[in-house]
Amino acid sequence: MQIPASNLVGRFLEWFGNIGIFFANVVRSGITPPYEWRELVRQLDEVGAKSLPLVALAGAAVGVVISLEARYSLSRFGAKSLFPATLVYSVIQVMGPIITGLVVSGRVGAGIGAELASMKVTEQIDAIEASAVNPYRLLAAPRILACILMMPLLTVAADACGLLTGWVAQAMVEPLSFQQFIESGFRGATFNAFVPPTFKTAVYGLIIGLIACFQGMRTTGGAEGVGRAATNSVVLGSLFLILADVVLVKFILVVFP
Amino acid sequence: MSAAAHSDTVMPSVLLPAHETSLAVAICNVHKTFGKHHVLDGITLTVAQGQTLAVLGRSGTGKSVLLRLIIGLIQPDSGAIRIHGDDISGLSLDHLGAIRKKMGFLFQHAALYDSLTVAENVAFPLQHHRRDLSQSEKQDRVRHLLAEVGLDGDLDKMPSNISGGMQKRVGLARALALEPDILLLDEPTAGLDPISSREIDELILKLQKEHHMASIVVTHDLSSARTIADQLALLDRGKVVAEGSFEDLQQSDNPFVRDFLKVL
Numbered sequence: 001m002q003i004p005a006s007n008l009v010g011r012f013l014e015w016f017g018n019i020g021i022f023f024a025n026v027v028r029s030g031i032t033p034p035y036e037w038r039e040l041v042r043q044l045d046e047v048g049a050k051s052l053p054l055v056a057l058a059g060a061a062v063g064v065v066i067s068l069e070a071r072y073s074l075s076r077f078g079a080k081s082l083f084p085a086t087l088v089y090s091v092i093q094v095m096g097p098i099i100t101g102l103v104v105s106g107r108v109g110a111g112i113g114a115e116l117a118s119m120k121v122t123e124q125i126d127a128i129e130a131s132a133v134n135p136y137r138l139l140a141a142p143r144i145l146a147c148i149l150m151m152p153l154l155t156v157a158a159d160a161c162g163l164l165t166g167w168v169a170q171a172m173v174e175p176l177s178f179q180q181f182i183e184s185g186f187r188g189a190t191f192n193a194f195v196p197p198t199f200k201t202a203v204y205g206l207i208i209g210l211i212a213c214f215q216g217m218r219t220t221g222g223a224e225g226v227g228r229a230a231t232n233s234v235v236l237g238s239l240f241l242i243l244a245d246v247v248l249v250k251f252i253l254v255v256f257p
Numbered sequence: 258m259s260a261a262a263h264s265d266t267v268m269p270s271v272l273l274p275a276h277e278t279s280l281a282v283a284i285c286n287v288h289k290t291f292g293k294h295h296v297l298d299g300i301t302l303t304v305a306q307g308q309t310l311a312v313l314g315r316s317g318t319g320k321s322v323l324l325r326l327i328i329g330l331i332q333p334d335s336g337a338i339r340i341h342g343d344d345i346s347g348l349s350l351d352h353l354g355a356i357r358k359k360m361g362f363l364f365q366h367a368a369l370y371d372s373l374t375v376a377e378n379v380a381f382p383l384q385h386h387r388r389d390l391s392q393s394e395k396q397d398r399v400r401h402l403l404a405e406v407g408l409d410g411d412l413d414k415m416p417s418n419i420s421g422g423m424q425k426r427v428g429l430a431r432a433l434a435l436e437p438d439i440l441l442l443d444e445p446t447a448g449l450d451p452i453s454s455r456e457i458d459e460l461i462l463k464l465q466k467e468h469h470m471a472s473i474v475v476t477h478d479l480s481s482a483r484t485i486a487d488q489l490a491l492l493d494r495g496k497v498v499a500e501g502s503f504e505d506l507q508q509s510d511n512p513f514v515r516d517f518l519k520v521l
Contacts, residue, residue: 029350034385123368130328130364131382131431132357134350 022140022214029134030141039138043146047108051154058103059158062095063087063166071170081184084176087166088185093197096159098245101204104147104154105237109212112143113233116216117226125217140213147209151201159198192256200248204241211237280339281306281439281471282327287336289322296322298495299336304488306438309465309472311486313479313517318492320475321365324441327473328362329353340439358386361432361470365444367424369416375427376412379403382434402430406460422453426460433464440464440472446481458484479518491517 070086116139119125128135167181212233219225282304289297296319304310312320325331326338329345337344340356348356369378379399383390390398403409406426416424425445432440445461446454458481465472465485476482482489483503490500491514499506499514506514 025350032351034388119370122371123364123366124370126325126330127362127364127368127370127431129330129350130357130360130362131385132354132435133382133385134354136350 018218019210019214022136022217023210025136026140026144026210026213029136030145032137034137036138036142040142040145043142044150046111047104047143047146048150048153051104051107051150052157054107055100055103055154055158056161058099059091059096059161060165062099062158063091063162063164064169066090066095066162067166067169071173083170084181084185085187087170088163088189089193091162091166092159092194096162097155097197097201097204098242100151100155100158101201101208101241101245102238103158104151104204105208105241106234108147109208109233109237110230112209112212113216114226114230116213117219117229120217120219121222121225135217140217143213144206144209147205148202149205151205151208152199155198155201192252196252196256200245200252203244203248207240207244208237211240280304281308281341282473283337283339283342284323284327285337285339287323287326287333287338289319289326289331289333296495297326297333300492300495300497302490302497302500304439304471304473306471307465307469308488309474309486311474311476311482311489312492313476313482313489314492315517316477319495320492321443323492324362324443324473324475328357328360328441358435359437360439360441361435361437363425363428363432363440363442363445365447367416367421367428369424369427369431371416373416374412375403375408375414375416375419376400378416378427379430379434381431386435398434399430402433403427405433405464406430407456422449422457425449425457429457429460429464433468436468438470440470442472442474442476444476445474446476446478454478454481461485 066087067083070083070090071080074080074083074086116125119139125135125139128138163185167176167178170176170181171178215229215233215236219229221228280303282302284300284302287297287300288295300319300323302310302312312323314320322331326333327340329338329348332346337346339345340359343356345353345356369375370381373381376396376399379402380395383395383398387395400409400412403412406429408423408426408430411419411423416427419427429442429445432442442461446457449457461472461474462485464470472485474482474486486503488501489503489506490497491506492498493513498511499509507518509515
């Protein structure tokens with residue numbers, strides 16, 4: 001059955017309104033004591049340390065791919081000397097942040113969405129509330145904050161792995177010391193070139209954590225609802241992350257020229 | 258609560274002084290609708306401290322919804338719910354939290370936290386609300402609560418590794434952790450074998466005697482309700498069609514009430 005366009009627009013606006021109210025509740029609960037430090041530390045481990053191998057692997061793969069492509073393209077234009085800078089800027093400014101965001105969205109977004117949805121359909125979130133504990137403070141705030149704090153660190157790890165494997169891929173073809181590679185790659189680099197693109201991933205963390213917690217905590221409908229929450233967490237998280245990247249790139253170019 | 262059973266209509270107990278603080282729970286003319294389904298249609302009930310009310314009725318008559326309204330998990334469309342005289346409608350989560358600390362809730366499927374052990378489940382309310390207690394005091398309290406429900410040897414088991422009856426007992430121990438004034442029990446014996454049901458009933462009776470709580474028990478189990486409750490309220494199509502003691506209900510000439518009691 002075809003859903004009228006006005007209905008779709010209405011549902012879209014309703015979703016935005018609801019996630020806005022949810023976010024306001026999380027912020028209000030998160031900034032007032034008692035603070036859930038233990039849960040935050042657990043989530044930092046869950047989001048950060050446990051995502052590190054996957055993020056590092058993805059970063060390493062991206063480094064190799066960019067290295068192979070860049071060497072071929074630059075050779076065609078006789079600009080092989082630009083290889084280190086091309087690799088450094090491509091990895092740190094463009095590919096590292098977005099690949100880290102998508103990997104974390106897949107792993108952490110699905111995990112949070114499914115975990116909270118499962119708790120919701122088995123009435124565990126109601127039980128938390130019935131025990132006079134604020135579920136926004138206990139469940140949502142630490143997860144979202146952990147995503148915000150860990151995304152820049154994971155991005156740095158992905159960037160480092162990408163640069164390392166990119167250099168290895170190049171060094172296997174023609175001699176290039178690591179020191180030469182780094183000096184050449186970062187020559188003339190400024191604060192604005194690398195720091196804002198890395199810290200913009202904190203916004204990705206907010207998007208991933210917020211959407212996953214929202215989708216999980218409003219789930220209905222048993223096992224099917226849990227699956228739907230996990231899928232929606234990843235799909236919507238990745239979609240809004242890519243859209244946010246477009247906005248943030250323009251914002252960084254304007255504010256940090 | 259009014260002791261007389263009612264035949265066709267029930268006199269609204271809202272006429273009772275609902276602000277009176279001797280009443281642990283006062284539900285005053287509460288309406289609740291889900292979509293087009295009018296689940297609760299002007300429910301009025303009161304429970305005094307130390308009293309046990311069993312809410313009976315067919316499936317889908319809004320019994321569990323009533324309990325969720327009392328603890329503030331959902332809001333009524335209209336009407337008031339007073340806990341010790343305080344209206345809980347429209348309170349923020351944190352203000353509601355202060356009132357919820359006086360209440361214990363046993364969910365129909367126990368709703369134990371599946372990532373925590375039995376002992377951690379019972380300790381959960383203590384960890385969050387009794388920061389004045391040391392860890393060893395909390396552990397002692399958890400052991401005492403689990404011993405009270407007959408599970409002192411299962412502290413480190415996970416909820417998935419214990420039976421449904423044991424999960425209900427753990428849920429009950431968790432509900433009692435903060436020494437509540439009001440205990441809300443949603444189908445405490447549903448899905449249990451007759452022996453486990455009787456054990457749960459005896460346990461509830463024992464706890465009521467020891468702790469002098471106001472209790473509201475939602476159940477389909479008429480014999481269980483007769484055992485543990487002082488007063489019964491029978492719901493049909495969102496309304497209270499009869500309330501009073503079991504003997505009062507037996508005297509009712511309402512065909513639905515007579516039909517319902519025929520099971521016994």
